[in-house]
Amino acid sequence: MSALSAHARHLAEAGRLANEIRLSVEQVSYAHSANPAQAPLFTLEATSFQARPGEIVAILGPNASGKSTLLKLISGALAPLSGRVLLNGFVTHSLTPRTRAQRIAVVQQESALLFPARAWEFVLQGRHAHGRSLRFESEDDVLIAKNALAQVGAAELGDRWMDQISGGEKQRVILARALAQQPLLLLLDEPTLHLDIAAQIGLLDALRRLAAENRYTVVVVTHELNLAAEYADQVVLMQRGRCLRVGPPSAIYQRELLEQVFQTPLTVDFGSNGRPRVTVLSGT
Amino acid sequence: MRPLTLRRLLLQCLILVLILFVVVVVALKFGAVPVSLYALGRDLLHLLLGQSSQISTDYGLIIVNIRLPRILLAIIVGASLSVAGTSFQALLRNPLADPYVLGVSSGASVGAILALIATPFLSLSPALSALLTPLGAFLGAAATIAAVYFLGRRDGQIDSTTLLLGGVITGSFLSAIITFLMGTVTGNTRGMVFWMMGNLSTSFQKSVYWFLGIGFLVAAGAIYTTASDLNLLLAGEKEAMHLGVDVPRVRLVVYIAASFLTGLAVSVSGSIGYVGLIVPHVMRLIFGSDHRTLLPTTALGGAIAVVFADTLARTVVAPNELAVGAVTAVVGAPLFIYLLRRRLA
Numbered sequence: 001m002s003a004l005s006a007h008a009r010h011l012a013e014a015g016r017l018a019n020e021i022r023l024s025v026e027q028v029s030y031a032h033s034a035n036p037a038q039a040p041l042f043t044l045e046a047t048s049f050q051a052r053p054g055e056i057v058a059i060l061g062p063n064a065s066g067k068s069t070l071l072k073l074i075s076g077a078l079a080p081l082s083g084r085v086l087l088n089g090f091v092t093h094s095l096t097p098r099t100r101a102q103r104i105a106v107v108q109q110e111s112a113l114l115f116p117a118r119a120w121e122f123v124l125q126g127r128h129a130h131g132r133s134l135r136f137e138s139e140d141d142v143l144i145a146k147n148a149l150a151q152v153g154a155a156e157l158g159d160r161w162m163d164q165i166s167g168g169e170k171q172r173v174i175l176a177r178a179l180a181q182q183p184l185l186l187l188l189d190e191p192t193l194h195l196d197i198a199a200q201i202g203l204l205d206a207l208r209r210l211a212a213e214n215r216y217t218v219v220v221v222t223h224e225l226n227l228a229a230e231y232a233d234q235v236v237l238m239q240r241g242r243c244l245r246v247g248p249p250s251a252i253y254q255r256e257l258l259e260q261v262f263q264t265p266l267t268v269d270f271g272s273n274g275r276p277r278v279t280v281l282s283g284t
Numbered sequence: 285m286r287p288l289t290l291r292r293l294l295l296q297c298l299i300l301v302l303i304l305f306v307v308v309v310v311a312l313k314f315g316a317v318p319v320s321l322y323a324l325g326r327d328l329l330h331l332l333l334g335q336s337s338q339i340s341t342d343y344g345l346i347i348v349n350i351r352l353p354r355i356l357l358a359i360i361v362g363a364s365l366s367v368a369g370t371s372f373q374a375l376l377r378n379p380l381a382d383p384y385v386l387g388v389s390s391g392a393s394v395g396a397i398l399a400l401i402a403t404p405f406l407s408l409s410p411a412l413s414a415l416l417t418p419l420g421a422f423l424g425a426a427a428t429i430a431a432v433y434f435l436g437r438r439d440g441q442i443d444s445t446t447l448l449l450g451g452v453i454t455g456s457f458l459s460a461i462i463t464f465l466m467g468t469v470t471g472n473t474r475g476m477v478f479w480m481m482g483n484l485s486t487s488f489q490k491s492v493y494w495f496l497g498i499g500f501l502v503a504a505g506a507i508y509t510t511a512s513d514l515n516l517l518l519a520g521e522k523e524a525m526h527l528g529v530d531v532p533r534v535r536l537v538v539y540i541a542a543s544f545l546t547g548l549a550v551s552v553s554g555s556i557g558y559v560g561l562i563v564p565h566v567m568r569l570i571f572g573s574d575h576r577t578l579l580p581t582t583a584l585g586g587a588i589a590v591v592f593a594d595t596l597a598r599t600v601v602a603p604n605e606l607a608v609g610a611v612t613a614v615v616g617a618p619l620f621i622y623l624l625r626r627r628l629a
Contacts, residue, residue: 030596063430075526076596077522077525077526097525097528097529097530097531098528098530100528101526101528102528104526105526106526108522108523108526114571115379115518115568115573117573121574124287125515125516125519125527126527128512128513128516128527128528128529129527129528131512136287136289136290137287137288141287142287181527231310259571
């Protein structure tokens with residue numbers, strides 16, 4: 001049960017650090033050009049924010065505002081031009097792929113499979129970074145994978161083929177694989193894309209519960225203004241490669257600001273739970 | 285959930301080893317000269333006990349000096365080509381990748397022929413000269429797969445159709461080079477058909493078999509250390525990286541080792557096609573697509589397939605011989621078309 005006790009230690013440490021900053025994005029910028037002689041095609045201006053364990057951060061903004069680039073910089077997949085991203089004090093880009101995968105799980109939009117696999121095989125892939133390269137999964141790994149499936153309410157999907165389950169079910173299994181990594185930081189790139197409304201709510205409810213229970217720090221890129229308002233503790237609002245505002249949804253969701261960023265007339269009102277709600281006004 | 289265990293893996297391999305044994309016995313028995321099972325058993329026993337001097341009959345000499353080395357060669361070539369095919373399929377994320385289809389075998393042939401041409405001009409010791417052909421074949425294979433890889437890239441992504449087309453055209457171009465080289469250079473002991481269609485009838489010195497065997501084990505072993513990385517690589521390089529795979533390192537190891545295996549096989553047997561395509565597909569159907577199982581079962585399956593194909597090539601029109609590559613292509617080409625159609629559907 002070494003992996004489980006390691007996880008217990010890991011949780012205890014997370015508890016100790018509960019009120020400390022876990023993720024710190026410090027003045028991170030990026031520039032991309034196809035050819036060094038040319039002006040950069042894409043830039044991200046210095047962006048900063050911080051997040052604690054158990055917090056959900058939503059990155060919002062129109063297309064090409066730099067949301068996904070920011071997520072890649074946080075994950076360590078891209079090297080920033082300046083600034084740095086710290087996870088528990090370590091620069092994410094400098095970690096080896098293996099160490100990084102033990103601490104950061106990334107859920108991408110779609111997962112293509114070349115050959116058929118069953119859901120449990122897929123979830124077990126999340127254990128890869130925790131073992132040596134050539135070894136057979138231990139009982140602990142199987143237990144952790146089963147737990148991960150149960151945590152996203154997909155225990156019964158274990159023996160199904162990945163190409164024979166619905167989009168919502170698939171997204172849960174992909175999330176379960178990320179949980180099997182036992183990360184400190186969970187990054188999601190538009191996880192609710194292509195999902196119907198019930199599946200969207202189901203996924204985000206699961207995410208909020210998991211963030212609270214397992215003390216994950218969650219960063220999610222999304223287009224869904226209202227879902228972000230409902231589930232996020234912090235919002236990072238982006239426009240054309242600039243980070244405009246960082247703060248709780250109630251502070252960010254101002255009519256003029258959102259209208260200017262999204263170039264659409266809209267109204268903002270507040271629900272009974274104090275969370276803002278956006279209505280897009282069409283045809284005016 | 286039924287994760288892979290070492291026991292299950294060994295059991296699967298044991299079954300294939302037994303099948304390989306049966307196929308080897310059949311291959312020893314049949315040929316232009318029929319040999320009785322009794323005589324076969326007696327001679328093999330003598331051989332195993334190290335009493336080679338006891339084998340005096342003509343039949344025994346045929347078995348020990350002609351058929352056995354040929355079968356040994358078929359085993360190593362089949363295993364090498366199949367493991368190389370499986371590796372290229374994972375590396376290029378294309379289930380239709382195969383050393384022959386992608387032109388890599390032709391590239392290895394060009395490298396081997398150039399090495400054969402160059403050898404007399406270099407004053408090397410005989411041992412080094414013998415190594416020059418497989419080295420040339422390895423370099424030819426490595427250069428070809430690199431070229432095909434870059435031909436197949438579009439906007440930073442490998443495009444499956446472009447890759448296959450690029451491979452086929454590269455192969456056709458290299459075949460033309462082979463024809464050209466064979467035409468200009470005289471005194472070559474191996475003909476066109478050897479390089480184009482493959483042939484296992486050449487017999488080598490004992491040391492060559494050792495070199496082939498050890499070379500195979502080292503290269504296949506290196507690929508096997510990345511087996512679980514390859515499983516993740518199938519989901520895409522980005523995703524594999526996020527799951528903890530050191531993608532550049534795995535790519536380099538598999539690229540070099542798979543090119544080496546192709547070079548090894550081609551330098552002694554020419555281009556035997558489709559083995560690297562058929563065998564991994566059959567093994568995937570039987571044992572699943574986990575590379576920890578797939579790589580060893582594919583190696584054994586490849587050995588079985590090539591020994592079997594070569595036995596057919598030797599016996600169908602005996603006392604004449606078919607090119608073994610013709611036998612594998614008769615099975616492999618239709619399978620390729622079927623897989624291609626199914627993918628496009």
